[in-house]
């Protein structure tokens with residue numbers, strides 16, 4: 377696992393685009409009580425375990441719990457991998473608390489996150505929505521050799537992911553990164569074939585701009601777009617959220633907690649472990665963390681009034697933006713997962729939202745969200761205010777289409 381983690385860590389820089397308070401007051405609440413007042417509280421059994429029900433949201437036509445669980449961090453990104461059985465416990469604890477939406481990808485590990493998710497959710501498979509992603513050339517030994525969204529490869533990846541996930545269908549299959557060698561129409565066509573075969577239920581796109589979304593959607597309905605979005609990373613507001621709204625597509629913010637910073641636990645003094653990607657991210661230098669700290673204080677101020685933690689305010693802010701937004705906070709710890717779910721209890725008023733947005737506007741966040749080389753591979757969002765309007769995005773046009 378260690379060697380694979382190193383391989384992928386190195387690859388991340390190239391792929392890049394790829395990339396408090398621990399115990400809140402809500403830890404003593406039953407999960408059934410969570411869910412912005414709309415939770416049903418119905419318990420049901422599956423095997424011997426029981427689970428509560430959280431509020432639900434819709435991504436396009438796909439119903440999911442209003443918060444999902446990001447399953448990347450068990451096996452890479454922010455320091456050492458955790459033990460496989462511990463990771464399975466986190467996934468099952470999330471299910472017990474009503475989480476029904478789990479996010480993984482072939483590249484996480486690689487392969488290991490899908491294996492963990494598959495094993496953990498096998499007993500509850502029919503109750504959950506599993507999202508995974510394709511789009512890279514990964515050797516059996518774990519070496520990543522660039523992007524690959526060729527249709528034949530997408531179909532091979534689907535078969536392999538199905539095995540690792542121990543299932544006969546992938547509920548939501550995202551292209552992880554736009555492949556500048558393959559027209560998005562061909563990618564959408566390949567996923568359309570998989571949907572026709574029943575192996576995939578819904579199509580998603582990650583780290584994409586408006587032009588790519590529209591082109592893909594014209595071939596195969598896009599159910600969800602997954603881009604980085606949080607209080608301090610606003611890029612999707614420019615053109616992606618309006619495109620999703622216009623087309624009835626759901627939006628899944630990745631890194632909704634700002635890779636942990638918005639929880640208030642990443643002080644300027646904190647040292648990251650070797651291999652932690654944040655060592656290479658401009659926004660995580662000690663200077664940038666110090667300069668951006670007023671944002672954490674802003675979340676703390678609002679949180680004190682609401683009896684909520686900064687993490688909960690950061691997630692509640694996303695939930696309040698649109699009813700078709702479903703954040704997927706990532707964590708390796710049950711207590712953090714439980715705290716994050718407490719965000720469903722936090723109702724932010726128009727005044728609260730204005731206070732957060734005005735406070736954010738006055739701060740001028742320091743440091744890019746990812747290294748320059750990574751952002752260069754992003755279809756959109758590398759710089760706030762960039763737009764694909766008038767262009768066709770990073771994906772080449774099909775040979776038979778004039779520019």
Ligand SMILES: NC(=O)c1ccc[n+]([C@@H]2O[C@H](COP(=O)([O-])OP(=O)(O)OC[C@H]3O[C@@H](n4cnc5c(N)ncnc54)[C@H](OP(=O)(O)O)[C@@H]3O)[C@@H](O)[C@H]2O)c1
Nearest residue numbers: 446447448630631632633634635636639705706707708712
């Ligand atoms: N599509 C893409 O390209 C893409 C890219 C990146 C991520 N993702 C997906 O998005 C998910 C979430 O993104 P992310 O993991 O990068 O960032 P995130 O959810 O913004 O933050 C994760 C970090 O926050 C910490 N954390 C979580 N809850 C906490 C709490 N209550 N208190 C203190 N710390 C807390 C975690 O540490 P602990 O483990 O200690 O809790 C972890 O270091 C990933 O798991 C993955 O599924 C997708």
